[in-house]
Amino acid sequence: MRVVIAEDAVVLREGLTRLLDDHGHQVCAAVADGDALVTAVAEQKPDVAVVDIRMPPTHTDEGLRAALQIRQDHRDVGVLMFSQYVETRYASRLLAGNAAGVGYLLKDRVADVADFVAALERVADGGTALDPEVVSQLFRASRRTEGLNTLTRRERDVLGLMAEGRSNAGISAALFISGGAVEKHVASIFGKLGLPPSEGDNRRVLAVLRYLGTGE
Amino acid sequence: MFDNEVMSEPYQAGTAPARGVITRAGAAVLARTTLQAAFQAPLTTQARRNVLYCLISMPLGLATFMIVVVLLPAGLLISGSVLGTVVGLMMLVLNQRLARRFGGWHRRLADRFLNARVMPPTPFRRPAGSVIVRLDARLRDGTGWRATGYLLLKLPVLTLQYFALGFWACGLYDLGFPLWWLLFRNHPAATTLRPLPTATPPPFNSVLHISTWAATLWAALFGVALLLAAPWLTRGAVAVDRWLIRSLLGPGTLAQRVRDLELARSRAVDDSAALLRQVERDLHDGAQVRLAAMAMNLGMAKEKLGHQGVPDDIGRIRELVDAAHLNAKEALVELRELVRGIHPPVLDTGLGEALATLAAGSAIPVTVSAEVTERPSPAIETIAYFCAAELLTNAIKYSQANKIDIAAALADGDRGQTLRLQVSDDGIGGADPEGGSGLAGLRRRVGTVDGDLRVDSPPGGPTEIVVELPMTA
Incomplete structure (x- = not known):
């Protein structure tokens, strides 16, 4: 997997580079601002870009703007937003239209190295990786709470994990339930929310996000 | 009694x-x-102070009147013409600036001798922007115009004071008439002497002419009468002056005061919002990054350690734990600095202690004297502390000084008791409060509580910066 990193804090930039190196991935560029990121992506054609949202010069949303541009210009490059805070508006803009190859993780998640690398690989493969925090905020922000209220607590857990981008196997591992039980829950959720059943991970996420009102 | x-x-x-x-x-x-x-009445302290005031204020008032009476009409006339607009406006601006300064002198003089405690007007705040904006602000500066008014009205008041002083001078002279007579008119008895007029204060003409020594007693009596009247006249003349100073050299009308307070409030709100943003930025770029890096290092180390058995890459693990340890320590340092930046805990024990702590960390020798017997409100202490910290940092960074003095004391200002903080150094000077320096920011912050920051820093030094703050915010 070829990765471009955009992160203005040196210690994190170098740490990430080292971490990905250790896991056998190639960091082909590590930059510190949005413009450099766009240039690096155009030059390197990586599989995925890890993007900090707040970077110089204005320290507001240059990372997001660079990411949107990359999504537009290079459809096959995955983008993983990597931030210290969750901003639902940012997530919505990033996910707008297409959740394929998009991720939004809090920087905290890097503590669980294996999960982080797995999420990055998922995004590189065109999948989705949303932080549980992002998902729960989207849940809270969702106006269609009626449908959500009909879900059992377990079903809501499963829905959250689906929105994060997990596969059935991933969900069963996370909740310590059997694969058959997960399938049953997923079918029930799709039924209650009126979502079209689908097989691929990304289409499931898309369905969930559309339901939550960010997929448009 | x-x-x-x-x-x-x-x-x-x-x-x-x-x-x-x-x-x-x-x-x-x-x-x-x-x-x-x-x-x-002629012997009271008040009478003496009134006379002293008149004596000093007359030449000063005359001089400032002359300057304004030339500058103002000239400025108005010239700016009315097509070609001279720029020069005329410059003269008016100069007039505005000088009027403020002269007004300040008169106000302080009255404060010193007449106990006329008049609050100083709010200092002129130079707005950011083009020359036109600044010019406009100067020309619309009500304080300057009111001060101009005072300086012009000072002339009739001066005339009154002049007459009053005349009573004193003539009274004293006439009272001494018998003495003068003995000293200077001890001629032989046969000599015929021209009658000598008594001194009569303007605008009156002398009516009493003395030709014998016995008659000098009448002159002395006349002198006593003049001296008895003099203190009341001075008092009246000074009262008019005091009333003018109160109404023209003070902080202005209520509306003006409200505007100033509104400005101060909006500054205070902006200031605290900026402070919060700074805190957020510091946390985001500092401790949060360190902690994230630490979590990452530990995560990687944990992964390498595996669930059981002896890890094969022990050197790398050691490296990761070292890095995590370093990040944890850095995070602690950054958090500590941030906390101190929000509110230095030592300030709780008093400003003197906090200033001493501040000075202890300086690379240039600092002497601290703090005679703050009565504690200002916490907000004021905090502002004073941060002013001292910022001024000290500036002095260390730019002044090339060999020693720095920090003095905090209570002072009696125009508005009762104030906290006076003075930071001076023997460095190269040239500190500019008007530039985009930290001084402008400090002045803004001080302004939020109606305080004042004065800079005296000629090129070549030395630098003396005085911050005056009210006791409560």
């Missing part, structure tokens, strides 16, 4: 006094005290 006499007299009579007796005794006492007061 007089009260005692009034009280004791009827009881000395030994009987409960009848109504009429009281009245008569009271009238006698009243007459006596009035006479006493009248004769003592």
Whole structure:
């Protein structure tokens, strides 16, 4: 997997580079601002870009703007937003239209190295990786709470994990339930929310996000 | 003293006094005290201070009047013409600036001698923007115009004061008439002398001409009369002056004050919002990054350690734990600095202690003297502390000084007790409060509580910066 990193804090930039190196991935560029990121992506054609949202010069949303541009210009490059805070508006803009190859993780998640690398690989493969925090905020922000209220607590857990981008196997591992039980829950959720059943991970996420009102 | 006499007299009579007796005794006492007061009036401290005030304020008032009376009409006339607009406006701006300064002198003089505690007007705040914006602000600066008004009206007041002083001078001269006569007119008895006129204060003409020594007593009596009248005249003239100073050199109308307060409030709100943003930024770029890096290092180390058995890459794990340890320590340092930046804990024990702590960390020797017997409110202490910290940092960074003095003391200002913080150094000077420096920011912050920051820093040094703050915000 070829990765471009955009992160203005040196210690994190170098740490990430080292971490990905250790896991056998190639960091082909590590930059510190949005413009450099766009240039690096155009030059390197990586599989995925890890993007900090707040970077110089204005320290507001240059990372997001660079990411949107990359999504537009290079459809096959995955983008993983990597931030210290969750901003639902940012997530919505990033996910707008297409959740394929998009991720939004809090920087905290890097503590669980294996999960982080797995999420990055998922995004590189065109999948989705949303932080549980992002998902729960989207849940809270969702106006269609009626449908959500009909879900059992377990079903809501499963829905959250689906929105994060997990596969059935991933969900069963996370909740310590059997694969058959997960399938049953997923079918029930799709039924209650009126979502079209689908097989691929990304289409499931898309369905969930559309339901939550960010997929448009 | 007089009260005692009034009280004791009827009881000395030994009987409960009848109504009429009281009245008569009271009238006698009243007459006596009035006479006493009248004769003592020229000798009171107040009279002396009034005279001193007039003596000093006359040349000053005359000089400032002359300057304004030239600048103002000239500026108005020239700016009215097509070609001279720029020059004329410059003259008006100069007039505005000078009027403020001169007004300040007059106000302080009155404060010093007349106990006229008039609050200083709010300092002129130069708005950011083009020359036009600044020019406009100067020309619309009401304080400057009111001060101009005072300087012009000072002339008739000066005339009054001049007459009053005339009474004093002539009175003294006439009182000494017998003496002068003996000293300078001790001619042989046969000599015929021209009658000598007594001194009569303007605008009157002399009516009394003295030709014999015996008659000089009349002159002396005339002098006493003049001297008795003089303190009341001075008092009147000074009262007019004081009233003018109050209404023209003070902080202005209520509306003006409200505007200033609104400005101060919006500055205070902006200031605290900026402070919060700074705190957020510091946390985001500092401790949060360190902690994230630490979590990452530990995560990687944990992964390498595996669930069981001996890890094969122990050197790398050691490296990761080292890095995590370093990040944890850095995070602690950054958090500590941030906390101190929000509110230095040592400030809780008092400003003196906090300033001493501040000075202890300086690379240039710093002497601290803090005589703050009464504690200002916490907000004021905090502002004073941060001013001292910022000024100290500036001095260390730019002044090339060999020593720095920090002094905090309570002072009696125009508005009662104030906290006066002075930071001075023997460095190269040239600190500019108008530039985009930290000084401008400090002045803004000080302004939020109606405080004042004055900079005296000529090129070549030394630098002296005085921050004056009210005791409560």
